[in-house]
Amino acid sequence: MKNALIPILGFAAPSGTGKTTLLTQLIPQLKKQGIRVGLVKHSHHNFQIDKPGKDSFRLREAGATPVMLVSSHRRAIITEFDTPEEPSLDEQLKYFDQSSLDLILVEGFKKEHFPKIELHRPSLEYPLFYPNDSSIIAIASDQTIKPEREISSLDLNNITQIAEFILHTLLKTS
Structure with missing residues (x-):
């Protein structure tokens, strides 16, 4: 993403998995830590x-x-x-004012190559994305998943854990 001037992190999952719900809980957690968050949401409508x-x-x-x-x-x-x-995410980032932000969160654009957390609920019976997407850096699930490759496993219901992962992994805060 040549037009991403700051760290960018996506959330990839099929519709109905809870991306928006997670983001509405995660953003206040990050803001409490002083992180200025922007968001890009892809719509198919x-x-x-x-x-x-x-x-x-x-x-x-x-x-x-x-x-x-x-x-x-x-x-x-x-x-x-x-x-x-x-639309291409990178193209849209040209028009997104990043000057007063620390982090851009992205909902959608799951087929593009940039760091993403996959959300997975086994009860919904959707296949996992991460085996075919090397840009997925973590999987957040409501059940224990044993990834086939070296990526972080997060508890989808533990917003604090997900925020800490972002702070330490992406933003390199202590």
């Missing part, structure tokens, strides 16, 4: 950030791109792609 009838939607539909919505609380930039195609 043609999502709308604004709503029909709103001025920003009407202006975008009229052909303005990008459109920036700004308030005293937040900013959103909506850019239309000329040709719809699957």
